[in-house]
Amino acid sequence: MIDQRALPGRLRFITCATVDDVCDAINTLAVRGAPALGATGAYGVALAARTLGNARSVRAAAKRIVATRPTAVNLAWGVGRAMHAFEHAGATGALAEAETIADEDVARNRALGAHGAELLGVGGTVLTHCNAGALACVGYGTALGVIRAAAERGKRPRVWVDETRPVLQGARLTAWELDRLGIDATLVADVAAASLMAAGEVDCVVVGADRIAANGDVANKVGTYGLAVLAHHHHVPFYVAAPTSTIDVRTPDGAAITVEERDPAEVTTFAGTRIAPLGMAVANPAFDVTPARLVAAIVTEAGIARRPYRRSLASHIRLAAAHSF
Amino acid sequence: MIDQRALPGRLRFITCATVDDVCDAINTLAVRGAPALGATGAYGVALAARTLGNARSVRAAAKRIVATRPTAVNLAWGVGRAMHAFEHAGATGALAEAETIADEDVARNRALGAHGAELLGVGGTVLTHCNAGALACVGYGTALGVIRAAAERGKRPRVWVDETRPVLQGARLTAWELDRLGIDATLVADVAAASLMAAGEVDCVVVGADRIAANGDVANKVGTYGLAVLAHHHHVPFYVAAPTSTIDVRTPDGAAITVEERDPAEVTTFAGTRIAPLGMAVANPAFDVTPARLVAAIVTEAGIARRPYRRSLASHIRLAAAHSF
Numbered sequence: 254m255i256d257q258r259a260l261p262g263r264l265r266f267i268t269c270a271t272v273d274d275v276c277d278a279i280n281t282l283a284v285r286g287a288p289a290l291g292a293t294g295a296y297g298v299a300l301a302a303r304t305l306g307n308a309r310s311v312r313a314a315a316k317r318i319v320a321t322r323p324t325a326v327n328l329a330w331g332v333g334r335a336m337h338a339f340e341h342a343g344a345t346g347a348l349a350e351a352e353t354i355a356d357e358d359v360a361r362n363r364a365l366g367a368h369g370a371e372l373l374g375v376g377g378t379v380l381t382h383c384n385a386g387a388l389a390c391v392g393y394g395t396a397l398g399v400i401r402a403a404a405e406r407g408k409r410p411r412v413w414v415d416e417t418r419p420v421l422q423g424a425r426l427t428a429w430e431l432d433r434l435g436i437d438a439t440l441v442a443d444v445a446a447a448s449l450m451a452a453g454e455v456d457c458v459v460v461g462a463d464r465i466a467a468n469g470d471v472a473n474k475v476g477t478y479g480l481a482v483l484a485h486h487h488h489v490p491f492y493v494a495a496p497t498s499t500i501d502v503r504t505p506d507g508a509a510i511t512v513e514e515r516d517p518a519e520v521t522t523f524a525g526t527r528i529a530p531l532g533m534a535v536a537n538p539a540f541d542v543t544p545a546r547l548v549a550a551i552v553t554e555a556g557i558a559r560r561p562y563r564r565s566l567a568s569h570i571r572l573a574a575a576h577s578f
Numbered sequence: 579m580i581d582q583r584a585l586p587g588r589l590r591f592i593t594c595a596t597v598d599d600v601c602d603a604i605n606t607l608a609v610r611g612a613p614a615l616g617a618t619g620a621y622g623v624a625l626a627a628r629t630l631g632n633a634r635s636v637r638a639a640a641k642r643i644v645a646t647r648p649t650a651v652n653l654a655w656g657v658g659r660a661m662h663a664f665e666h667a668g669a670t671g672a673l674a675e676a677e678t679i680a681d682e683d684v685a686r687n688r689a690l691g692a693h694g695a696e697l698l699g700v701g702g703t704v705l706t707h708c709n710a711g712a713l714a715c716v717g718y719g720t721a722l723g724v725i726r727a728a729a730e731r732g733k734r735p736r737v738w739v740d741e742t743r744p745v746l747q748g749a750r751l752t753a754w755e756l757d758r759l760g761i762d763a764t765l766v767a768d769v770a771a772a773s774l775m776a777a778g779e780v781d782c783v784v785v786g787a788d789r790i791a792a793n794g795d796v797a798n799k800v801g802t803y804g805l806a807v808l809a810h811h812h813h814v815p816f817y818v819a820a821p822t823s824t825i826d827v828r829t830p831d832g833a834a835i836t837v838e839e840r841d842p843a844e845v846t847t848f849a850g851t852r853i854a855p856l857g858m859a860v861a862n863p864a865f866d867v868t869p870a871r872l873v874a875a876i877v878t879e880a881g882i883a884r885r886p887y888r889r890s891l892a893s894h895i896r897l898a899a900a901h902s903f
Contacts, residue, residue: 444801476769
């Protein structure tokens with residue numbers, strides 16, 4: 254897989270030969286992005302099934318992989334699908350299921366992008382946060398999938414790229430993807446979003462998601478909730494783009510979502526340089542939760558879901574399951 | 579003066595021997611913070627008066643100093659006061675005026691802090707953005723002056739420190755100051771402020787200002803406006819702390835304030851490491867404007883100003899001028 258830590262400086266690939274390698278790659282953000290974590294989790298199970306001696310070890314490995322990151326539900330979903338296949342058809346079944354997930358990911362994202370492109374006007378400006386592009390998936394992207402589908406349809410979107418502190422997925426990954434796609438993009442510090450909206454420079458916000466609760470509350474990269482409040486204040490529509498695998502019907506609402514607290518060093522150091530006094534106390538939540546009432550629409554591979562989300566999201570899950578990708 | 583670029587790693591001092599040195603120190607943010615720029619501008623004029631041959635050269639130097647940074651009005655104010663003294667009493671007059679400004683700064687900030695401390699509850703949490711501490715002034719601080727005055731009065735404030743991208747004045751300077759003062763402080767990425775407010779973890783926001791228009795609109799470090807909108811949404815009071823020298827009665831409202839656009843490299847590189855693709859387009863406004871209706875109070879050395887600000891700010895200016903500091 255691409256080592257996302259090395260971008261944008263280097264396009265470097267890494268190979269995971271063991272379950273430890275997989276857990277390390279997830280923990281250190283070599284691979285990140287909810288749909289990419291789904292596929293990685295499934296391949297991790299396939300790897301465990303091939304390299305470990307017995308079913309009990311494979312089940313233990315699956316638990317370890319799921320535990321690496323608690324917020325993105327796709328990881329548990331991918332591991333769960335591959336484990337189901339493993340229990341029924343062994344290592345071969347687990348690998349086949351991982352490959353199905355990977356193949357479907359691109360097809361689902363293309364469908365999602367086609368639906369979402371309808372929401373963007375010609376020559377409109379879109380603000381996005383973090384990276385929900387091809388890098389965050391197996392390919393094509395979710396929020397960036399919407400933007401590139403709009404570009405493919407001649408809509409010439411112009412994108413504001415939030416740098417996305419503390420790990421800078423916007424500056425490092427989204428900027429790199431949009432540059433390669435030839436889509437008009439301008440990088441800004443996260444704090445500039447509010448005045449851009451006040452100046453009428455943002456026609457809509459499109460972000461990905463790490464977990465969508467049954468009621469439509471959305472967990473995504475920290476900063477997303479603030480953008481949703483700002484968008485609401487400025488009457489700018491706020492859209493979420495995610496495959497139905499990100500919808501967790503067993504999570505009733507946002508209050509039930511665990512938000513991962515990450516290493517303070519992500520905040521106190523920058524590109525290897527310490528930027529805060531030694532021993533400084535730090536809070537570093539990796540995600541936040543946006544209440545459904547601030548979300549104008551949730552775009553999935555099944556279409557555009559609107560409020561009330563409990564009903565529309567359940568319908569999207571049924572539609573997506575019935576459709577072959 | 580302290581070289582603020584070297585903090586928090588090193589406490590280094592620099593000496594300005596020429597007007598060029600002064601302009602460089604301002605341009606490169608070796609000295610920043612509206613009240614500090616006021617004193618620096620006045621000392622810059624005193625230096626010009628002492629080192630340059632004639633009044634015309636001094637006037638040209640004063641113009642060059644004012645032009646270094648367009649948003650903070652204190653710079654023009656400090657230069658203006660020193661030039662007025664120079665025109666009446668020559669180089670000696672200019673230096674005396676600069677020293678008066680420097681001496682008064684600390685006294686005014688202490689008075690401001692005492693007024694502002696009334697707004698903070700015992701054991702309350704305060705979120706601040708950028709650095710409006712002693713470093714941003716000649717001493718004591720404005721927004722941090724309010725916080726330290728509350729601490730001196732036994733109120734045990736707990737402070738959330740926004741790191742303040744792109745130049746990280748919060749992480750580098752405010753965290754350093756609060757650490758030295760022994761005040762409870764926790765550093766967060768700017769994007770974490772919204773979820774902290776949603777969780778009820780922020781009792782008020784206190785920030786400084788670079789220019790306050792006659793109607794109470796406030797120009798301050800980019801990200802301030804977003805915080806004001808978030809505070810409004812979460813019913814958290816949003817306070818501005820600044821000396822009356824920051825109020826510019828000749829600027830009718832925020833629309834008339836020039837917002838400085840700074841070097842894209844502040845966003846695309848950090849400590850010499852590139853964090854965005856080469857050639858990436860960047861928008862890097864250094865400030866934003868918060869409309870008066872989102873500001874719960876403006877604290878000056880004359881007291882606590884409330885809406886309507888046109889009247890209360892004019893009264894503060896009269897009171898401050900009549901009072902000897």
